[in-house]
């Protein structure tokens with residue numbers, strides 16, 4: 001069974017620290033799928049991942065609502081997709097989605113359930129839950145060969161946030 005790890009994010013700074021850590025450790029071809037309700041913090045986490053990837057601060061990361069995909073320069077490229085408004089799987093093909101997945105950057109996908117059968121086998125899934133105004137939790141579930149690369153998250157006795 002896939003190991004999952006629940007991370008407590010008491011306030012925005014914790015989410016930023018978590019995202020920055022993810023961004024600093026990401027390698028070309030990594031994929032993070034971000035799930036959770038509207039307002040849970042998926043785009044906010046992506047902004048922090050961008051900080052960790054050294055995306056220049058003059059690039060403000062927002063949800064790519066109309067284009068579905070935004071690309072940002074950083075230590076490695078960041079491909080940010082928000083598929084909430086995806087109309088059809090043909091749009092994914094037009095987007096050249098698979099070229100990005102197997103490209104040289106980190107891909108972050110909001111609303112990845114829209115991918116259906118194109119859901120990548122290897123990815124780190126992060127499910128955000130809104131607890132109250134400032135508090136969130138993140139359930140991390142690795143799939144495929146991403147596990148060894150982010151294994152630090154899954155050691156029970158090494159609380160992740162203490163290591164930042």
Ligand SMILES: Nc1ncnc2c1ncn2[C@@H]1O[C@H](COP(=O)(O)OP(=O)(O)OP(=O)(O)O)[C@@H](O)[C@H]1O
Nearest residue numbers: 011012015037038039040041042043044133134136
């Ligand atoms: N601990 C926290 N972690 C993340 N966001 C937080 C936290 N506390 C407060 N927030 C706020 O919650 C909001 C989250 O909005 P955000 O756009 O990131 O959500 P989203 O999951 O991307 O929503 P959508 O599904 O509409 O794209 C932001 O205004 C952010 O500042």
Ligand SMILES: [Mg+2]
Nearest residue numbers: 042043063110
């Ligand atoms: Mg969003």
